[in-house]
Amino acid sequence: MVESAPLPETFSELLGLEGFGVAGEFLAGLLAAGLVGTFVLLNTAVAGPWAKRKITASFTDRISVNRVGPWGLGTIIVDSVRLLSKELIIPEGADRPAYDLAPLVLAGSALLGFAVIPMGNGIQVADPEVGLAYVFAVASIASLGLVMAGYSSNNKYSFLGGLRAVAQNLAYEIPLVLTGASVVLFAGSLQMSEIVAAQQETLLQLGPVAIPAWFAVLNPFAFALFVVANLAEVGRNPFDIPEAPTEIVAGYQTEYSSVYFVLFYLGEFIHIFLGGALIATLFLGGPAGPVLPGIVWFTIKIWAVFLFTQWARSALPRVRIDQLIEIGWKGLLVLSFANLILTAVIVGVVGV
Template sequence: MSGVDLASVLLQQNGSGNATGNATNATAGNATNATAGNATNATAGNATNATAGNATNATAAGPTSETPLPDLISGLLGLDGFGIWGDAVAALLGAFLIANVMLTMTAVAGPWAKRKITAAFTDRIAVNRIGPFGLLIIVADAVRLLSKELIVPEGADRPAWDLAPIILPFSALLGFAVIPMGSGIQLADPETGLVFAFAAASIASLGLVMAGYASNNKYSMLGGLRSIAQNLAYEIPLVVTAASVVIFTGTLRMSEIVAVQSQPLIEAGALTIPSWFAFVNPFAFVLFLVANMAEIGRNPFDIPEAPTEIVAGYQTEYSSVYFVLFYLGEFIHIFLGGALMAVLFLGGAAPPVPALGFIPGFVWFVIKIWAFFLFTQWCRSAVPRVRIDQLIEIGWKGMLELAFANLVLTAIIVGVII
């Protein structure tokens, strides 16, 4: 948990620094932030319109307010007077809260929802014996998995082998630090939020290759190499497609990306279509969706673990707690992928029509990321896995070109027409 906390503290400082009107990349300390800051200058220039996100307004916490969660907590608990230590405690509490929410969702998704969804696709019933709707299987599975023997393969490269399962889930949790989840739940809102999220998520590749290399198993090795090849091929289109959204918004700040999407796109009588980027640029949405599936390694791009080919890929040798960590990590990554989809293309935590605004934003956010989860499970049941060479080919020869075409097109539309 410490990784998340530290980062959120750093980000929180960064965010408050911005709020007071300082220049963009004041605090360094964090390599990702530094590069992200440069990117901001390059693409968006000085077009940082402060539509929201005034941290000075900590007391006015409403559903639409973009107050970072730590500030809210420190306001509620009266930690304002303790200076940096107060901020640190508030950030820690906020991070703890968010991490627990995400882990709870993962716990529901992994042992229970995944089974139920797959069962629905395959004409089965799945878990229904333990607890209502079989929900207590989550507890049973947790006990079962945690009580298993932790088998360490002979010749495992020890520090790397132990670190890999820790890196995977925590890199994904780190990404959630900058995601605005609606109802004012956001740990930090730095100016470079989007790039930070991508940077944090791609640390996972390191964990996968560590696991693959350190396991002293040929299947793990193949899985690790596959995952690296895959992430290289798909991260570029992913980020480039996201950049096309940034051209529209003119900012990398998550809250502002969401805010830009709240304007109506088409108003036809009672029907209002919001200007979500999924509607503004459906092409980019589809590109991002596909690249995202590959990035998180789900069907049809689940080749790093492709069970019928290389047993379980990089996680072949992991058991017990380490396996649980890998498992959690994969699901948090799915949810992070869904969260990025929601923020970039689906209006963040906004309801699809204003009439549904009475439902809290956080609920919409959860619905959106679960919709993405459902989509991944649907693909898992229906779409064949592509072969590794085909995957690389699609990535480098197809997705990359389309992503750049989309970027140039968007730039022309934004720069020339609008």
């Protein structure tokens, strides 16, 4: 159980906003959302222009960005200015405003998901009883943004990318939700703080080493299924079919430039970190960890997931679209149903 109150209540108490009614609650919520949003955006700012290149270069034995600032960190600022200052080109025949809204939908849907993620003791914007269902619901809105971008761009390659995105998300969202449901059976709640609290006990004590009762340890099969399905949801190899450059240029984002392209790029990395946050919360004890503060452990865990996605991007070959759909519908879906049934039997018989 999370000991401290959620961030809005903390801000309301610290700033004395209780007496301002709804306006005070709104301001406290806005401050909390701004703090969490800043944390997420800072991580994506480091990951996108800099860490992605450094990690990929290490995997492929190449030299990465190293000219601007120490270790090339200045590239973050340089690339931001470069991309934002480019000319925004709108293709002829684009369907506005769908073309304009698509990048905002993609980036915004992922940011909304972080509202219910417990990042540390009291570092959480909200903690509704249907927290996990909320995350899956808002994250799935991204599919709408991809379809809007592909359809509205008046480009056949973009349209193909949008269609592939729909097919892929349908094939892998269901296994993702079903595997998440198996965690709910163990925890007995959809509330994110309760799911984290259910993993705080010690499963096994081996001398000075305590093995925690994380759901990744209790059900490694579900953990593996969720990681693979998440890899498909965030579009990393071998599942980057919606934007396969060798086949459809860049898919749904082919006709986007300047700030619109930045928003797509940003949305992609926010979704990767949201996937990491879900994996950490559902299977790795959330912000739990020894010695260090919870927010530090949470950050380490989401970056570990990001490192895995970058390894997959560098090491795994892309599958064909027909293989991708077959893996989702005939493989992952069947296995996720089997995992759900097996988990229900174990919980019912053993009474975990």
